[in-house]
Amino acid sequence: MGLGSVRSSPLKEFFFFFGLDQEYDGERNSEGERHGHGKARLPNGDTYDGEYKHGFRSGLGTYRFKNGAYYTGQYLQNKKHGQGIFFYPDGSKYEGDWVNDQRHGYGEYTYANGDTYTGEWFNHNRHGQGTYVYKDTGSKYVGGWVNGSQEGEAELIHLNHRFKGKFLNGNPVGRGKYVFDIGCEQHGEYIQSEQVKEIVPIVLNIRELSKSNLLLSNL
Numbered sequence: 001m002g003l004g005s006v007r008s009s010p011l012k013e014f015f016f017f018f019g020l021d022q023e024y025d026g027e028r029n030s031e032g033e034r035h036g037h038g039k040a041r042l043p044n045g046d047t048y049d050g051e052y053k054h055g056f057r058s059g060l061g062t063y064r065f066k067n068g069a070y071y072t073g074q075y076l077q078n079k080k081h082g083q084g085i086f087f088y089p090d091g092s093k094y095e096g097d098w099v100n101d102q103r104h105g106y107g108e109y110t111y112a113n114g115d116t117y118t119g120e121w122f123n124h125n126r127h128g129q130g131t132y133v134y135k136d137t138g139s140k141y142v143g144g145w146v147n148g149s150q151e152g153e154a155e156l157i158h159l160n161h162r163f164k165g166k167f168l169n170g171n172p173v174g175r176g177k178y179v180f181d182i183g184c185e186q187h188g189e190y191i192q193s194e195q196v197k198e199i200v201p202i203v204l205n206i207r208e209l210s211k212s213n214l215l216l217s218n219l
Contacts (some may be wrong), residue, residue: 026052050075065089073098088112097121119145143167165190 026038034040034052041047050061057063057075064070073084080086080098087093096107103109103125108118119130125148126132132150133140143154150167165176172190179185 029054 023041024034024038026034026040027036029035033055035054036052037050038052039047039049045066046064048057048061048063050057050063051059053059056077058077059075060073061075062070062072068089069087071080071084071086073080073086074082076082079101081100082098083096084098085093085095090112092110092112094103094107094109096103097105099105102123103121104123105121106119107121108116109126110116114135115133116135117126117130117132119126120128122128126145127147128145129143130145131140131142137158139156139158141150141154141156143150144152144167146152150170152167154165154167156163156172160182161178161180163172163176163178165172166174175187175189177185177187
């Protein structure tokens with residue numbers, strides 16, 4: 001008897017699995033394991049419709065949670081693994097790489113407020129190089145991330161100017177510069193006092209990059 005040649009009864013079948021009754025309708029192999037395409041309903045109300053291999057969710061499938069969230073994509077031994085899209089109950093969405101049930105690799109997360117992050121992930125966190133776009137202002141952060149926080153060399157790009165420098169725990173730190181679209185730069189250093197974070201222009205070097213003789217006396 002070949003693989004996939006055994007199917008469950010047309011009647012809804014229940015069997016004991018890790019101490020919980022589960023409902024399953026689909027293909028099985030000659031050993032009676034779920035193997036091939038099948039549909040399952042878990043005791044908590046979640047459902048899965050997709051591929052199985054030797055009793056595990058493996059291959060392409062869609063898992064729907066009772067709270068309205070759902071994942072559609074690749075599985076490996078019951079875990080999200082490979083390419084997939086996860087739709088969260090708050091309206092946010094992640095599309096990209098998964099490893100061992102974690103966002104890991106490269107992907108795009110669209111947040112409930114419309115902000116987006118596109119870049120590298122490690123163990124479920126933004127980690128590596130990535131771009132975060134703020135929907136309300138159109139500003140974007142392009143650069144390094146460590147364990148979910150903005151850290152390392154980066155640019156914070158606004159409508160008519162940008163900041164280039166280093167970040168630590170989401171804040172500018174150390175030497176950096178502002179570059180203005182009108183053709184000028186302001187160089188300085190960020191230091192953190194006990195109560196406020198401020199930029200101290202230890203070295204203030206305003207360069208005229210445009211062809212016009214522009215004076216910025218207010219910088």
